[in-house]
Amino acid sequence: MRRVLITVLASAAALVGCAAPSQPEVTFYADGQSVATGPRVRFDVANGREVRDEAALVRLPVRPGEPVQISVPAQLSDHAWSVSFSYLDAAGERVDGGSELFLPGDGQHAYTLALPPGSRKLLLVSVQEVVFLNGIEPVVSAYWDMETPA
Known part of the structure; x- marks a missing residue:
């Protein structure tokens, strides 16, 4: 019985060790509301693969003139990162x-x-994780995206 229990526990530990690592979530906060999401697009730079999760695109209403606060976890801030955004100016451009x-x-x-x-x-607001290929060439490796409703 003891041998069976050890085998079951070892198998369970192996399965847990093989589980996909959780993806960091970015939180967007505006006007008293917040949304958190995982990456919408990730690039496996080593294998030249792109992984998309369209369900990770979040929406948050933002009134004109109100700021958006963005919070990133240590798992992301331990890498280079930046924020890009698009908006309509006073002329609608x-x-x-x-x-x-x-x-x-x-x-x-x-x-x-x-x-x-x-x-x-x-x-649109996009948080971008940046990696450096060969230690010098910056490449975006993941995007966390938030858009405002129409």
Whole structure:
């Protein structure tokens, strides 16, 4: 009986060890509401593969002039990361922008996105994990995306 129990426990431990690692979640907060999501797109750079999860695209209403606070876990901030975004300016033209690149030693776990005064509507916010190929070439390896409802 003891031998059977040891075999069952060893098998269970092996299965747990083989489980896919959990993906870090990014939290977007605006106007008293928040949503958290895993990566919408991940690139397996070593194998040249792309993994998409369209269900990971989250929506959050953001009133004009209100900031969006973004919180990333240590699992992500231990890598280089940045924020990109798109919005409609006062004339209704689409404008794309981005934050600085946050490096692992920065200790940066949050970012507040505030659009210029007079902006009409935030369209999309994307947190991007950045890896450096050969130690020098920056490449985005994952995206966490939030859009505002139409």
